[in-house]
Amino acid sequence: MTSSSTHVVLGGNGIVGRETVRALLDRGLDAASVGRRPASVDGVRNIRADLLDAGAVKRAVAGADVAYLTAGLPYSARIWGEQWPVIVRNAIAAALAHDTHLVYFDNVYAYGRVDGPMTEQTPIRPTSRKGRVRAGAIDLLDRAAAEQGLVRTVARSADFYGPGATTSVFNTYAVDRIVAGRAGSWLFDGDQPHSMTYTPDIGAALAILGTQPAARGRTWHLPTAPALTGRRYLELAGGSGRIMGTGTIRLGALVNSGARETLEMAYQYTAPYLFDSTAFETTFALAPTPSVDGIAASLDAARAARPAR
Structure with a gap:
């Protein structure tokens, strides 16, 4: 090409x-x-x-x-x-x-x-x-x-997650909330590894x-860093945060369509969610961005996007 x-x-x-x-x-x-x-x-x-x-x-x-x-x-x-x-x-x-x-x-x-x-x-x-x-x-x-x-x-x-990724679950529930001075959240189970x-x-x-x-x-x-637990991602974003368990999400589903849609995907959070990108990384010599750096860049972008007071 x-x-x-x-x-x-x-x-x-x-x-x-x-x-x-x-x-x-x-x-x-x-x-x-x-x-x-x-x-x-x-x-x-x-x-x-x-x-x-x-x-x-x-x-x-x-x-x-x-x-x-x-x-x-x-x-x-x-x-x-x-x-x-x-x-x-x-x-x-x-x-x-x-x-x-x-x-x-x-x-x-x-x-x-x-x-x-x-x-x-x-x-x-x-x-x-x-x-x-x-x-x-x-x-x-x-x-x-x-x-x-x-x-x-x-x-x-x-x-996925990243700077300006407004449709990302992690951006929505963790990055944006932390930048707004609130506690970040992880869904279902914070102790499972999740790519x-x-x-x-x-x-x-x-x-x-x-x-x-x-x-x-x-x-x-596509290149993806080693999986961490939800709690570890929240720590990297600047705090311990909180875990929104199944019961909380079911209650939210009564009034929130996003919560309803999330329930059928709960299996991705309640068991290890491990994504192997070895083939791409080896073939094309492109390593994934470390999670600590990606989360830092996402936080910086979210801060920059907040309206000035």
Whole structure:
């Protein structure tokens, strides 16, 4: 992949999209951010498009060597079920129409409950509604590759956090609360090890997958620091914090949709959640940012974003 290649980031205004755009620009590549709102990263080309509109996505991908699907949706199994298959089908159709390499950013929900570390060889066995949606998307990609010649690469991360990651559970319940002078929180069980991926590392890794021919056609786990316990993450963020147990979250679910949606994913917090990224780190020589440094940068960004008093 040469410096003259063209890259489009579908969902370029989300945290993962922004980090991917920055990483591509840092490499001197021609990058475009695709979304319904104007791009928020300086120096990137802006393409306004609704990813639910097949024609708009096809036009946005025209001329691109690589397209990165990094879009996010509101945390709702219903919305995911209705909209995610449409978005994935539109991205596949656009990539096929223009002979574009599609890099698909994914989470680990499709794995379901896993006993031991998650690797690229972990089978797809979803145990949640959102996991089944994600598994369905992987099936669409695999069938398009096998039957229509789609060139696709799947990139997975663990739960993510990072500067400005407003959709991150850790940012919301720990970083933002601590910066606001409140106690940070961890969900369900603070004594289980839990992997977290740093969003700037995600962007850097996606840029590698889009520019290294050897990466194509495979599934990769993106660089992720060794798992710590929830209590340790809270300590690194500046305090002991508190653990929101199942009972508290069930009560919250009576009035809060986010809490309701979180309950089906409780298994990710009540047992070890271990994400192995050895293959990527070894192949591409990109080490993950240590958690202590990533949390410090996230806290600094949250402080900088607070309105002056």
